[in-house]
Amino acid sequence: IPVQPFDYVVFGATGDLTKRKLIPALYHRFKDGQFDEQSRIIGASRSKLGDADFQKAAREAIAQFVEKEYQDEAVIDRFVKIFSYVPVDASNPEGSGDLGKALRDDPKVVRAFYLAVAPDLFEPIAEYLAKKKLYRRDARVVIEKPLGHDLASSMEINDGVAKIFKEDQVYRIDHYLGKETVQNLLALRFANALFEPVWNSAHIDHVQLTVAESVGAGTRGYYDESGALRDMIQNHMLQLLCLVAMEPPASDDANALRDEKLKVLRALKPIANGDVARNTVRGQYRGVKSETTSVAGYQDELPEEKKGSRTETFVALKAEVENWRWAGVPFYFRTGKRMASRVSEICIQFKPIPHSIFDHAEGAPRPNKLIIRLQPDEGVKLMMMIKDPGSGGMRLREVPLNLSFAQTFSERTPEAYERLLLDVVRGNQTLFMRRDELEAAWKWVDPIREAWDRASEPPQPYTAGTWGPTGSIALIERDGRTWYEDH
Numbered sequence: 023i024p025v026q027p028f029d030y031v032v033f034g035a036t037g038d039l040t041k042r043k044l045i046p047a048l049y050h051r052f053k054d055g056q057f058d059e060q061s062r063i064i065g066a067s068r069s070k071l072g073d074a075d076f077q078k079a080a081r082e083a084i085a086q087f088v089e090k091e092y093q094d095e096a097v098i099d100r101f102v103k104i105f106s107y108v109p110v111d112a113s114n115p116e117g118s119g120d121l122g123k124a125l126r127d128d129p130k131v132v133r134a135f136y137l138a139v140a141p142d143l144f145e146p147i148a149e150y151l152a153k154k155k156l157y158r159r160d161a162r163v164v165i166e167k168p169l170g171h172d173l174a175s176s177m178e179i180n181d182g183v184a185k186i187f188k189e190d191q192v193y194r195i196d197h198y199l200g201k202e203t204v205q206n207l208l209a210l211r212f213a214n215a216l217f218e219p220v221w222n223s224a225h226i227d228h229v230q231l232t233v234a235e236s237v238g239a240g241t242r243g244y245y246d247e248s249g250a251l252r253d254m255i256q257n258h259m260l261q262l263l264c265l266v267a268m269e270p271p272a273s274d275d276a277n278a279l280r281d282e283k284l285k286v287l288r289a290l291k292p293i294a295n296g297d298v299a300r301n302t303v304r305g306q307y308r309g310v311k312s313e314t315t316s317v318a319g320y321q322d323e324l325p326e327e328k329k330g331s332r333t334e335t336f337v338a339l340k341a342e343v344e345n346w347r348w349a350g351v352p353f354y355f356r357t358g359k360r361m362a363s364r365v366s367e368i369c370i371q372f373k374p375i376p377h378s379i380f381d382h383a384e385g386a387p388r389p390n391k392l393i394i395r396l397q398p399d400e401g402v403k404l405m406m407m408i409k410d411p412g413s414g415g416m417r418l419r420e421v422p423l424n425l426s427f428a429q430t431f432s433e434r435t436p437e438a439y440e441r442l443l444l445d446v447v448r449g450n451q452t453l454f455m456r457r458d459e460l461e462a463a464w465k466w467v468d469p470i471r472e473a474w475d476r477a478s479e480p481p482q483p484y485t486a487g488t489w490g491p492t493g494s495i496a497l498i499e500r501d502g503r504t505w506y507e508d509h
């Protein structure tokens with residue numbers, strides 16, 4: 023269904039995010055007919071460019087970041103025509119630039135401002151927009167991480183934006199929420215009758231959340247100030263936890279859903295002081311050099327002045343959601359760079375059967391597991407016990423009931439930003455983080471960070487291309503459990 027015509031202003035139009043994510047995402051939606059030439063994309067930044075330069079940059083972004091099979095010259099020609107550019111200095115309310123001439127004063131044209139810039143510019147830009155009379159009560163503003171490095175700084179950023187924009191105008195992106203498979207968690211849980219009755223501590227033994235990446239981190243400038251806890255757990259993985267653990271909302275209304283997510287974040291048992299050493303493990307990868315491979319360690323990738331950094335490139339931790347549904351069910355998190363493979367998945371492990379009649383049989387029954395694979399090879403797998411075919415007696419085998427999305431659907435899976443950018447136009451905040459959620463997440467993460475900062479020992483080393491430091495294996499094995507690994 024096509025969206026209303028819009029004027030999308032992108033601050034930071036010459037930056038990396040615009041090129042890699044925003045332009046390709048908008049192109050795909052345009053190509054699929056979700057909007058047309060009645061909409062405008064207006065680049066704004068300090069560079070002294072003209073419309074033609076921005077259109078050229080858009081073409082280049084498509085050539086570089088859209089898969090060849092979707093590059094259609096006729097569509098690209100039409101698409102870039104909706105691009106214009108205004109040089110703007112919005113770093114203070116009196117700044118220069120005439121954005122007004124590019125915007126239409128028509129209430130039927132949605133007005134959205136995407137701030138693809140550093141967070142310290144959010145407040146000045148918001149004030150600039152107000153001062154230049156470009157703010158409208160129905161305008162939308164899109165911001166994304168890093169939304170602070172702790173609770174205090176995140177509140178400061180939110181306060182800055184809130185000086186001008188009301189909460190119902192603010193769209194905080196966590197791109198994980200835009201992923202098809204992440205949204206599928208909602209469908210899986212709330213569009214099927216099968217799971218909800220067993221989705222609780224009476225039937226679930228524990229939950230594992232893994233986001234493993236094979237790429238390194240050291241060459242990404244921001245990473246050393248951030249580390250895996252802030253970069254992945256505070257946002258993406260806590261959002262995943264929310265979707266797994268929340269109560270069914272009463273409707274698909276954005277606030278109904280976000281209220282339930284917030285309750286999960288507020289029910290997280292604090293991990294502070296002495297509990298930090300027991301329930302968390304942080305690691306940093308070391309390089310490998312052999313005849314066949316050579317991978318740099320985190321320290322080797324850092325510039326001279328940052329050598330010796332204690333930033334964690336891996337985190338494992340055990341969290342608990344203290345409420346009626348989840349009492350006693352641990353949630354084990356694990357994320358890292360330079361791990362053995364790239365995989366994001368959630369494993370729900372059910373309790374063992376209460377009584378086995380198969381004790382004499384080969385292969386004792388193993389607890390059922392529901393594996394939700396977010397990427398790559400998206401799908402859902404239910405691990406079940408069956409009788410091994412054949413006449414060799416009652417042998418049991420664990421096999422997957424396997425739903426592979428690639429095999430089931432032939433359509434291309436849209437990228438997270440495609441959904442999110444147009445949800446802004448639709449005025450649908452469901453897949454965006456509300457301020458209180460963000461702050462509840464920081465509140466839980468901060469004490470962990472603080473205890474690490476006080477600790478005398480550095481992160482545990484792990485070899486690039488493995489599943490992390492041995493401490494992370496000990497973390498789960500201490501509870502008589504093991505990490506699920508099928509790769």
Ligand code: BG6
Nearest residue numbers: 167197198235253254258366397
């Ligand atoms: C980003 C992190 O938010 O998410 C990166 O800053 C990380 O460090 C990325 O690589 C992972 O996203 P995806 O979509 O590749 O899983």
